[in-house]
Amino acid sequence: MSTPILNEEDLWNAVQSRDASRDGEFFYGVMTTGVYCRPSCNSRRALRKNVRFFASTEDAERAGLRPCKRCRPTGAPANVLNQVVHQLARQIDAEPERKLSLEQLAKRAGYSPFHLQRSFKAIIGSSPKEYQTAARVRTLKKELRNEAPVADAIYQAGFGSGSRVYEKADGQLGMTPSEYRSGGKGLTISYASGQTPLGLLMIGATDRGICFLQFGDTAEGLLSELKLQFSAATLQPMPDSSRSEFESWMAALNRHLRGLEPRLDLPLDVRGTAFQLIVWRYLQKVPYGEVRSYAEVAEAIGKPSAARAVARACATNSIALLIPCHRVVRGTGELGGYRWGMQRKRVLLDTERAASKR
Ligand SMILES: [Zn+2]
Structure with a gap:
């Protein structure tokens, strides 16, 4: 009745491990329930003696079985799960900076998180989480080749901070991000x-x-x-x-x-793009105890429309205090961001304000 299939033991193992990578390759029927399934179906495990294997849905139906309502083996084309997983992978590729939890992805796919995790791994070869990290690393590599400043590239790729991407990059980029650029060669x-x-x-x-x-x-x-x-x-x-x-x-x-030495006079060796250097040089002129908004800095350096770029230059400053990027705040009076944490920014500004009134 059914097309003979070699190595039933192999097929049985695939059913027992619910191997989604075998979906579409064969189907199995449970003769006691009269239902046939894809290998990955998450319905209750059947007893080996009640199971038969089929190369196609037609074969299974000729044996008098009906399709399972859970794994919908007749869904066209042969491998719905496979398609769904690949579609999810494409969605991740399209917006690598967006962090989607397993639950969110499972909801999109219409499967349980457990099933998706397992299927994704079987079909793509990595967990959804690993795949998202890899997608972000790919974006980062591309951004770096396009000569975007390293920190910008890291943020655009959806990594929170430099050190995290450094850890990831170690194994996955094969080299650290700044090696894509000169990275202080010769220093x-x-x-x-x-x-x-x-x-x-x-x-x-x-x-x-x-x-x-x-x-x-x-x-x-x-x-x-x-x-x-x-x-x-x-x-x-x-x-x-x-x-x-x-x-x-x-x-x-x-x-x-501690507010005891407003003027720091330490030697600097600053490296950056021309724009960064202009912003940073201006920041050094903002008096102790005072603040400027991003827009005011943009205005002052003669680029009134560049407030966002100013904010980026502040966020990429790697010489805290000596280039006082903490003295730039939002026009609304909110503190804005700080590379080393809002709490530090708040304490720095409070200390400076108090000390300058003494
Ligand atoms: Zn099923």
Whole structure:
């Protein structure tokens, strides 16, 4: 009655593991219930002795079986699940920056999260989550080739912060994002970190001056940020010969953070696009204790329509405090964003306001 199929044991294994990658290849019927299914059907497992295999829906129906209402084996074309999963993958590719949970994807597909997870993995070869990460990495690579500033590319690709993409990129890009660009080629950067009232602060410096000054939770995390930005540079822990200089910088920064030294005079080695340099240079002229809106900065540098680009230049500043991007706020009086967290921005501005009134 049915077309003979070789290796029933293999088919039975596929049914037992509900292997969606075999959907369309064959069907199985449960003779006691009179129903036939796709291999991936999530209905209750049948006993081996009651199961028969069929190469087509016609074969199964000729054996007197009717299609299962759950897995709808007659759905056209042969493999609905396969199509649905590929369609989801295309949707993820189309908007990689959008983070969709397994539940959201399952709802779109009309399957349970568990079933989708399993099917996606079987058909695509990775979980939906892994696939989304891979899609974001692909976008990032493309953005980087298009010469967008590294930080912009990271945000456009939907990654929250630089260090996270660095972790992902390690395995998936094969090289760090900034290696797509020059990444500080030929530079030697010494780094060290120290505690401040606002948390751990890492200084990275070339022989010309400070090129990196960032807050973070851990020294490892900060080192990842430094690597992300200067991956082509030679990075080394601060040598003993520079220790005293480093200590004096940290002492000045600590006094500054306590409101005791409004004017910082530390050597800088700033790298950026022409536009970034213009914005950053202007920020250095905003007096201690005062703020400007993004629009005011745009106006002041002669590019009144570039408020968004100004905000981006602030968000990509990698030299905290010395380039005081925290002094730029929203026109509405709201604080706006801060690369090192709103709480730090608030404390910095409050400290400056209080100290300048003394
Ligand atoms: Zn079924």
